[in-house]
Amino acid sequence: MSEHDAVVGDGRNETVNEQMDRNWGELLQELRVLQTGVQILAGFLLTIPFQERFESLDDYQVGLYLSNVVLAALITAVILLPVSVHRRLFRKQLKQTLVSSADRIAKVALAGVALLSAGTASLVFDVTAGREAGLLAGGGLLAVMVLLLVFVPIWLHKRASRG
Template sequence: MTDMPGPHPQLPRHETPEERADRNLIELLQELRVVLTGVQIVFAFLLGVAFTSRFPYLDHFQHSTYVVTLLLTVIASAILAAPVALHRGLFHRGVKPRIVALSARLAQIGLVFLALALNGAVLLLMAIVLGRVPAVVITALTLLLFAGLWLVLPWALRQE
Protein backbone atom coordinates (compact mmCIF):
# COMPACT_ATOMS: atom_id res chain seq x y z
CA MET A 1 0.00 0.00 0.00
CA THR A 2 1.41 3.40 -0.92
CA ASP A 3 1.29 6.52 1.16
CA MET A 4 -1.34 9.11 0.43
CA PRO A 5 -0.09 12.00 -1.72
CA GLY A 6 0.54 15.36 -0.13
CA PRO A 7 2.74 16.72 2.62
CA HIS A 8 3.66 14.59 5.59
CA PRO A 9 1.60 15.65 8.64
CA GLN A 10 4.79 16.29 10.63
CA LEU A 11 6.26 18.62 8.01
CA PRO A 12 5.17 22.26 8.20
CA ARG A 13 3.51 23.88 5.22
CA HIS A 14 5.24 26.89 3.79
CA GLU A 15 2.42 29.38 4.28
CA THR A 16 1.94 32.55 6.22
CA PRO A 17 -0.50 32.65 9.14
CA GLU A 18 -2.91 34.56 6.89
CA GLU A 19 -2.62 31.93 4.14
CA ARG A 20 -3.18 29.18 6.73
CA ALA A 21 -6.28 30.95 8.05
CA ASP A 22 -7.58 31.38 4.50
CA ARG A 23 -7.00 27.70 3.69
CA ASN A 24 -8.51 26.50 6.96
CA LEU A 25 -11.60 28.65 6.51
CA ILE A 26 -12.09 27.46 2.92
CA GLU A 27 -11.76 23.82 4.00
CA LEU A 28 -14.14 24.31 6.92
CA LEU A 29 -16.77 26.06 4.80
CA GLN A 30 -16.56 23.23 2.24
CA GLU A 31 -17.14 20.68 5.00
CA LEU A 32 -20.06 22.67 6.36
CA ARG A 33 -21.61 22.93 2.90
CA VAL A 34 -21.75 19.14 2.71
CA VAL A 35 -23.08 18.71 6.26
CA LEU A 36 -25.71 21.42 5.91
CA THR A 37 -27.15 19.62 2.89
CA GLY A 38 -27.73 16.60 5.13
CA VAL A 39 -29.35 18.76 7.79
CA GLN A 40 -31.68 20.26 5.18
CA ILE A 41 -32.70 16.79 4.00
CA VAL A 42 -33.51 15.65 7.55
CA PHE A 43 -35.40 18.88 8.24
CA ALA A 44 -37.44 18.51 5.04
CA PHE A 45 -38.26 14.91 5.92
CA LEU A 46 -39.41 15.95 9.40
CA LEU A 47 -41.57 18.77 8.04
CA GLY A 48 -43.19 16.32 5.66
CA VAL A 49 -43.93 13.84 8.44
CA ALA A 50 -46.22 16.30 10.21
CA PHE A 51 -48.45 16.48 7.13
CA THR A 52 -48.95 12.76 6.64
CA SER A 53 -52.29 11.15 7.34
CA ARG A 54 -50.78 8.94 10.03
CA PHE A 55 -49.23 11.79 12.06
CA PRO A 56 -52.35 12.50 14.20
CA TYR A 57 -52.34 8.86 15.29
CA LEU A 58 -48.82 8.83 16.71
CA ASP A 59 -48.63 8.10 20.41
CA HIS A 60 -47.18 10.49 23.00
CA PHE A 61 -43.69 8.96 22.75
CA GLN A 62 -43.65 9.32 18.97
CA HIS A 63 -44.95 12.90 19.08
CA SER A 64 -42.35 13.81 21.69
CA THR A 65 -39.62 12.16 19.67
CA TYR A 66 -40.78 14.10 16.62
CA VAL A 67 -40.75 17.47 18.40
CA VAL A 68 -37.35 16.90 20.02
CA THR A 69 -35.85 15.68 16.75
CA LEU A 70 -37.23 18.64 14.81
CA LEU A 71 -35.79 21.05 17.39
CA LEU A 72 -32.42 19.26 17.37
CA THR A 73 -32.36 19.65 13.59
CA VAL A 74 -33.11 23.38 13.85
CA ILE A 75 -30.38 23.80 16.46
CA ALA A 76 -27.89 21.84 14.34
CA SER A 77 -28.75 23.98 11.33
CA ALA A 78 -28.29 27.23 13.26
CA ILE A 79 -24.97 26.18 14.78
CA LEU A 80 -23.57 24.74 11.54
CA ALA A 81 -24.54 27.87 9.59
CA ALA A 82 -23.08 30.22 12.23
CA PRO A 83 -19.55 30.15 10.73
CA VAL A 84 -20.93 31.59 7.49
CA ALA A 85 -22.60 34.39 9.45
CA LEU A 86 -19.40 34.97 11.42
CA HIS A 87 -17.37 35.23 8.26
CA ARG A 88 -19.86 37.61 6.66
CA GLY A 89 -20.19 39.72 9.80
CA LEU A 90 -16.45 39.99 10.41
CA PHE A 91 -15.26 40.06 6.79
CA HIS A 92 -12.21 42.33 6.27
CA ARG A 93 -11.81 42.98 9.99
CA GLY A 94 -8.46 41.20 10.26
CA VAL A 95 -9.74 38.50 12.61
CA LYS A 96 -9.80 35.49 10.29
CA PRO A 97 -7.77 33.26 12.67
CA ARG A 98 -10.38 33.94 15.38
CA ILE A 99 -13.18 33.24 12.91
CA VAL A 100 -11.54 29.93 11.96
CA ALA A 101 -10.99 28.87 15.59
CA LEU A 102 -14.55 29.70 16.66
CA SER A 103 -16.04 28.23 13.48
CA ALA A 104 -14.16 24.96 13.99
CA ARG A 105 -15.57 24.71 17.51
CA LEU A 106 -19.08 25.55 16.28
CA ALA A 107 -18.75 22.83 13.62
CA GLN A 108 -17.87 20.28 16.31
CA ILE A 109 -20.84 21.30 18.44
CA GLY A 110 -23.13 21.35 15.39
CA LEU A 111 -22.07 17.81 14.49
CA VAL A 112 -23.11 16.64 17.95
CA PHE A 113 -26.57 18.14 17.45
CA LEU A 114 -26.73 16.68 13.94
CA ALA A 115 -25.87 13.21 15.26
CA LEU A 116 -28.58 13.56 17.90
CA ALA A 117 -31.10 14.74 15.28
CA LEU A 118 -30.28 11.88 12.92
CA ASN A 119 -30.62 9.39 15.73
CA GLY A 120 -33.89 11.01 16.75
CA ALA A 121 -35.15 10.46 13.21
CA VAL A 122 -34.06 6.82 13.42
CA LEU A 123 -35.85 6.48 16.76
CA LEU A 124 -39.03 8.01 15.37
CA LEU A 125 -39.11 5.88 12.24
CA MET A 126 -38.22 2.66 14.00
CA ALA A 127 -40.81 3.34 16.72
CA ILE A 128 -43.48 3.69 14.04
CA VAL A 129 -42.34 0.74 11.96
CA LEU A 130 -41.11 -1.76 14.57
CA GLY A 131 -42.32 -0.52 17.95
CA ARG A 132 -40.65 1.22 20.86
CA VAL A 133 -38.30 -1.49 22.21
CA PRO A 134 -36.70 -2.40 18.85
CA ALA A 135 -36.49 1.34 18.07
CA VAL A 136 -34.54 2.04 21.24
CA VAL A 137 -32.17 -0.87 20.56
CA ILE A 138 -31.57 0.16 16.95
CA THR A 139 -31.09 3.80 17.93
CA ALA A 140 -28.58 2.81 20.62
CA LEU A 141 -26.64 0.97 17.92
CA THR A 142 -26.73 3.93 15.54
CA LEU A 143 -25.61 6.21 18.38
CA LEU A 144 -22.66 3.89 18.93
CA LEU A 145 -21.90 4.03 15.21
CA PHE A 146 -21.84 7.84 15.26
CA ALA A 147 -19.76 7.92 18.44
CA GLY A 148 -17.29 5.47 16.95
CA LEU A 149 -16.92 7.21 13.60
CA TRP A 150 -17.21 10.84 14.66
CA LEU A 151 -15.54 10.78 18.10
CA VAL A 152 -13.50 7.66 18.78
CA LEU A 153 -11.92 7.29 15.32
CA PRO A 154 -10.60 10.88 15.11
CA TRP A 155 -9.39 10.67 18.72
CA ALA A 156 -7.59 7.38 18.02
CA LEU A 157 -5.95 8.80 14.89
CA ARG A 158 -4.74 11.85 16.83
CA GLN A 159 -3.06 9.52 19.32
CA GLU A 160 -0.89 7.89 16.65
Protein backbone atom coordinates (compact mmCIF):
# COMPACT_ATOMS: atom_id res chain seq x y z
CA MET A 1 0.00 0.00 0.00
CA SER A 2 1.45 3.37 -0.98
CA GLU A 3 1.07 6.54 1.07
CA HIS A 4 -1.72 7.59 -1.27
CA ASP A 5 -3.84 4.47 -0.79
CA ALA A 6 -6.83 4.26 1.49
CA VAL A 7 -6.72 2.55 4.84
CA VAL A 8 -7.02 -1.20 4.27
CA GLY A 9 -10.31 -2.64 5.47
CA ASP A 10 -12.21 0.63 5.78
CA GLY A 11 -14.73 -0.53 3.18
CA ARG A 12 -14.03 2.27 0.75
CA ASN A 13 -12.05 2.33 -2.44
CA GLU A 14 -10.42 5.73 -2.05
CA THR A 15 -6.93 7.14 -1.75
CA VAL A 16 -5.76 8.94 1.37
CA ASN A 17 -6.21 12.23 -0.48
CA GLU A 18 -9.79 11.30 -1.40
CA GLN A 19 -10.41 10.24 2.19
CA MET A 20 -9.04 13.57 3.50
CA ASP A 21 -11.21 15.49 1.02
CA ARG A 22 -14.28 13.55 2.18
CA ASN A 23 -13.39 14.05 5.84
CA TRP A 24 -12.86 17.76 5.24
CA GLY A 25 -16.28 18.02 3.57
CA GLU A 26 -17.93 16.18 6.48
CA LEU A 27 -16.25 18.47 9.02
CA LEU A 28 -17.44 21.54 7.13
CA GLN A 29 -21.02 20.23 7.21
CA GLU A 30 -20.77 19.68 10.97
CA LEU A 31 -19.37 23.17 11.48
CA ARG A 32 -22.23 24.63 9.42
CA VAL A 33 -24.74 22.99 11.76
CA LEU A 34 -22.87 24.34 14.79
CA GLN A 35 -22.65 27.79 13.23
CA THR A 36 -26.41 27.92 12.69
CA GLY A 37 -27.08 27.00 16.31
CA VAL A 38 -24.65 29.62 17.58
CA GLN A 39 -26.15 32.25 15.28
CA ILE A 40 -29.64 31.54 16.61
CA LEU A 41 -28.52 31.74 20.24
CA ALA A 42 -26.40 34.84 19.60
CA GLY A 43 -29.27 36.52 17.78
CA PHE A 44 -31.56 35.81 20.71
CA LEU A 45 -29.00 37.17 23.15
CA LEU A 46 -28.45 40.33 21.12
CA THR A 47 -32.16 41.23 21.34
CA ILE A 48 -32.29 41.06 25.15
CA PRO A 49 -30.83 44.52 25.97
CA PHE A 50 -33.53 46.12 23.85
CA GLN A 51 -36.33 44.67 25.97
CA GLU A 52 -37.91 46.85 28.66
CA ARG A 53 -37.25 44.24 31.31
CA PHE A 54 -33.46 44.29 30.72
CA GLU A 55 -32.99 47.20 33.12
CA SER A 56 -34.54 45.15 35.94
CA LEU A 57 -31.86 42.43 35.72
CA ASP A 58 -29.65 42.10 38.79
CA ASP A 59 -25.84 42.06 38.66
CA TYR A 60 -25.68 38.25 38.46
CA GLN A 61 -28.10 38.16 35.51
CA VAL A 62 -26.25 40.94 33.67
CA GLY A 63 -22.96 39.13 34.27
CA LEU A 64 -24.42 35.84 33.00
CA TYR A 65 -25.87 37.65 30.00
CA LEU A 66 -22.55 39.30 29.12
CA SER A 67 -20.68 36.01 29.65
CA ASN A 68 -23.06 34.34 27.19
CA VAL A 69 -22.56 37.11 24.62
CA VAL A 70 -18.77 36.82 24.89
CA LEU A 71 -19.01 33.02 24.70
CA ALA A 72 -21.19 33.24 21.58
CA ALA A 73 -18.64 35.56 19.93
CA LEU A 74 -15.74 33.28 20.89
CA ILE A 75 -17.53 30.17 19.61
CA THR A 76 -18.22 31.98 16.34
CA ALA A 77 -14.48 32.67 16.04
CA VAL A 78 -13.65 29.02 16.85
CA ILE A 79 -16.11 27.81 14.20
CA LEU A 80 -14.50 30.17 11.67
CA LEU A 81 -10.98 29.01 12.58
CA PRO A 82 -10.92 26.03 10.18
CA VAL A 83 -11.62 28.44 7.32
CA SER A 84 -8.64 30.54 8.36
CA VAL A 85 -6.47 27.44 8.73
CA HIS A 86 -7.63 26.24 5.31
CA ARG A 87 -6.69 29.58 3.74
CA ARG A 88 -3.24 29.37 5.31
CA LEU A 89 -2.63 25.72 4.37
CA PHE A 90 -4.31 25.81 0.95
CA ARG A 91 -2.20 24.18 -1.78
CA LYS A 92 0.59 23.27 0.62
CA GLN A 93 -0.13 19.49 0.60
CA LEU A 94 -1.17 19.61 4.26
CA LYS A 95 -4.73 18.27 4.03
CA GLN A 96 -4.14 15.74 6.83
CA THR A 97 -2.98 18.56 9.12
CA LEU A 98 -6.01 20.59 8.12
CA VAL A 99 -8.45 17.74 8.79
CA SER A 100 -6.92 16.75 12.12
CA SER A 101 -6.81 20.36 13.35
CA ALA A 102 -10.39 20.99 12.19
CA ASP A 103 -11.46 17.84 14.05
CA ARG A 104 -10.02 19.21 17.30
CA ILE A 105 -11.52 22.64 16.60
CA ALA A 106 -14.97 21.11 16.04
CA LYS A 107 -14.72 19.36 19.43
CA VAL A 108 -13.87 22.66 21.12
CA ALA A 109 -16.81 24.30 19.31
CA LEU A 110 -19.14 21.53 20.51
CA ALA A 111 -18.03 22.13 24.10
CA GLY A 112 -18.59 25.85 23.63
CA VAL A 113 -22.08 25.33 22.22
CA ALA A 114 -22.91 23.11 25.20
CA LEU A 115 -21.76 25.86 27.60
CA LEU A 116 -23.61 28.53 25.64
CA SER A 117 -26.83 26.49 25.58
CA ALA A 118 -26.63 25.84 29.32
CA GLY A 119 -25.76 29.47 30.04
CA THR A 120 -28.61 30.79 27.94
CA ALA A 121 -31.09 28.39 29.53
CA SER A 122 -29.80 29.38 32.95
CA LEU A 123 -30.34 33.05 32.17
CA VAL A 124 -33.86 32.53 30.86
CA PHE A 125 -34.87 30.39 33.84
CA ASP A 126 -33.22 32.79 36.28
CA VAL A 127 -35.14 35.76 34.87
CA THR A 128 -38.48 33.97 34.57
CA ALA A 129 -38.51 31.51 37.48
CA GLY A 130 -35.79 32.60 39.91
CA ARG A 131 -32.16 31.95 40.73
CA GLU A 132 -32.60 28.38 41.95
CA ALA A 133 -34.50 27.42 38.80
CA GLY A 134 -31.84 29.10 36.69
CA LEU A 135 -29.02 27.22 38.38
CA LEU A 136 -30.90 23.92 38.15
CA ALA A 137 -31.78 24.44 34.50
CA GLY A 138 -28.26 25.47 33.51
CA GLY A 139 -26.59 22.71 35.51
CA GLY A 140 -29.08 20.09 34.39
CA LEU A 141 -28.77 21.04 30.75
CA LEU A 142 -24.98 21.07 30.97
CA ALA A 143 -25.05 17.57 32.49
CA VAL A 144 -27.32 16.33 29.69
CA MET A 145 -25.06 17.96 27.09
CA VAL A 146 -21.98 16.25 28.53
CA LEU A 147 -23.83 12.94 28.52
CA LEU A 148 -24.99 13.38 24.92
CA LEU A 149 -21.87 14.97 23.44
CA VAL A 150 -19.17 13.06 25.32
CA PHE A 151 -20.39 9.83 26.85
CA VAL A 152 -22.84 8.66 24.16
CA PRO A 153 -20.17 8.84 21.39
CA ILE A 154 -17.67 7.03 23.66
CA TRP A 155 -20.26 4.35 24.44
CA LEU A 156 -21.15 3.94 20.75
CA HIS A 157 -17.48 3.64 19.83
CA LYS A 158 -16.89 0.97 22.47
CA ARG A 159 -20.00 -0.89 21.40
CA ALA A 160 -18.95 -0.83 17.73
CA SER A 161 -15.43 -1.97 18.65
CA ARG A 162 -16.79 -5.05 20.41
CA GLY A 163 -18.38 -6.23 17.25
